Amino acid sequence: MKNDYDYVVVGGGLVGMAIAYGLAKRGVSTLVLDGEDSSVRAARGNFGLVWVSSKGSRQIDYARWSLESSQLWPGFCQELEDASGMKLGYEKPGGIMIAMNEESLASSAAALEKLHAQDSRLSYEVLDHRQLKQRIPAVGPDVTGAVYSPHDGHVSPLYTLRGLFAAFEHAGGVYRSDARVDLIVPRDGGFRLTAGRQTFDAGKVVLCAGLGNRVLAPMVGLRAPVVPLRGQILVTERVKRFLDYPTLSVRQTAEGSLLLGDSAEDVDMDDGVTPGIIAHIAQKAIAPFPLLKNVRVVRAWGSLRIMTPDSMPVYEESLAHPGAFVALCHSGVTLAAAHCEKLVPWLMGAPRPSLLEYFYAKRFAV
Amino acid sequence: MPNVSLFSALAAAPAAQVSILINDRSFSVPNYMTVAAALLSVGVTQLRETPVSNAPRAPFCMMGACFECLVEIDSVPNQQACMTLVQPGMTIRSMIGARSLK
Numbered sequence A: 001m002k003n004d005y006d007y008v009v010v011g012g013g014l015v016g017m018a019i020a021y022g023l024a025k026r027g028v029s030t031l032v033l034d035g036e037d038s039s040v041r042a043a044r045g046n047f048g049l050v051w052v053s054s055k056g057s058r059q060i061d062y063a064r065w066s067l068e069s070s071q072l073w074p075g076f077c078q079e080l081e082d083a084s085g086m087k088l089g090y091e092k093p094g095g096i097m098i099a100m101n102e103e104s105l106a107s108s109a110a111a112l113e114k115l116h117a118q119d120s121r122l123s124y125e126v127l128d129h130r131q132l133k134q135r136i137p138a139v140g141p142d143v144t145g146a147v148y149s150p151h152d153g154h155v156s157p158l159y160t161l162r163g164l165f166a167a168f169e170h171a172g173g174v175y176r177s178d179a180r181v182d183l184i185v186p187r188d189g190g191f192r193l194t195a196g197r198q199t200f201d202a203g204k205v206v207l208c209a210g211l212g213n214r215v216l217a218p219m220v221g222l223r224a225p226v227v228p229l230r231g232q233i234l235v236t237e238r239v240k241r242f243l244d245y246p247t248l249s250v251r252q253t254a255e256g257s258l259l260l261g262d263s264a265e266d267v268d269m270d271d272g273v274t275p276g277i278i279a280h281i282a283q284k285a286i287a288p289f290p291l292l293k294n295v296r297v298v299r300a301w302g303s304l305r306i307m308t309p310d311s312m313p314v315y316e317e318s319l320a321h322p323g324a325f326v327a328l329c330h331s332g333v334t335l336a337a338a339h340c341e342k343l344v345p346w347l348m349g350a351p352r353p354s355l356l357e358y359f360y361a362k363r364f365a366v
Numbered sequence B: 001m002p003n004v005s006l007f008s009a010l011a012a013a014p015a016a017q018v019s020i021l022i023n024d025r026s027f028s029v030p031n032y033m034t035v036a037a038a039l040l041s042v043g044v045t046q047l048r049e050t051p052v053s054n055a056p057r058a059p060f061c062m063m064g065a066c067f068e069c070l071v072e073i074d075s076v077p078n079q080q081a082c083m084t085l086v087q088p089g090m091t092i093r094s095m096i097g098a099r100s101l102k
Helices: A014-025 A060-084 A102-118 A129-135 A157-170 A210-220 A275-286 A290-294 A336-347 B035-041
Strands: A004-010 A030-033 A095-099 A125-128 A145-149 A174-176 A183-187 A190-195 A198-207 A227-236 A250-252 A258-260 A297-307 A314-317 A324-328 B017-022 B025-030 B070-073 B076-080 B091-096
Touching: A004 A014, A004 A190, A014 A030, A014 A157, A014 A198, A014 A324, A014 A336, A030 A198, A060 A102, A060 A157, A060 A336, A095 A102, A102 A145, A125 A129, A129 A145, A157 A174, A183 A210, A198 A210, A210 A297, A210 A324, A227 A275, A258 A275, A275 A290, A275 A297, A324 A336, B017 B035, B025 B035, B035 B070
Parallel strands: A004 A030, A004 A198, A030 A174, A198 A324, B017 B091
Antiparallel strands: A095 A145, A125 A145, A183 A190, A190 A198, A227 A258, A227 A297, A250 A258, A314 A324, B017 B025, B070 B076, B070 B091
């Protein structure tokens, strides 16, 4: 069996598959080595926002990188839908950040104005209660207003992942599950990877293993400064469409379910759910949308997000072992299109996109 | 495949009967039945239409896992028929598409 590839991508989540698909469709032989179903998988607990508007307050290039991805998403989605024959449930109506008091409305607006002042493409509108009610008639009387941003959208993260698998295989890529990489050894200008009893040789290796990068990156002279951050999500019974815009904590899927979320807890590797957080998420959804009070919750889950110290991505090639890369980020859905279209050419030898100058792990060095 | 229920009642000890309304028709069923069992026993084999594709659906797992047997019970939508015991006077309606919000 041929175990020799141009590129091995370690990790078959949203980051790994977007990069692997980008490599395979550009004609290089690509293998994805993925873990088990029971592996820690941020990509299977995602909320599904393609979100720009609250990002980049500390570094404007993060906002620009997210914006670029949001602009690439319609074409990226079409490719995945064509390859898979599935609808991904993608929409880009713009996003709403609900404010329940004047102070939160003012601070959201100020944050977006600061971004807009640095890049006029990062536009937004402040909506008072009446203006918001025109867009979303279901908002309750306690809502002060909202900030609207035209670049935001949402998508089914699970269909996106399935679409990526289909497109990757269609483009000639090879995927191996139950192949958790234990060891990477640089050798002969390439890399030998060991997964259980199997070995694989590749010219280049791209680490996309999320929290697993912490162990793998040092094997090739890289750093992966990430910690888990748990998010809990509730999903409800399907209801008739009432919410045409995604918000940060409530969105309605194409099939009618509501996803409720936006919690963040530091609980190490525990991906469980807790009654206190579930109740809090439900209350936070009912406050702006009182008509949800009798809607039935059918599932809840916890998932471990990948969080860098400043929540922004890291893209880096090893200086000690060129040809070894690490790609890690918190927003695997939002950035999937940019990873596929803009990051992959760099992995293949094109100049590094100038937007990514900040996103080296060395920025965390003390 | 004919859309005929393959379920039939066991010859069990006689049980008290309760009267229920299914889509405005009155039926008498044993009081120990779940709503899903009651529907199947009287020959109702389509309980709902899925809001995703409008395809007809019927109970599948009978144990609370698949959510295929959703019906409206006493005006509360999307109840799992297989997880709900019949009650005297219960009013059951098919779930056609997604529930609305008031």
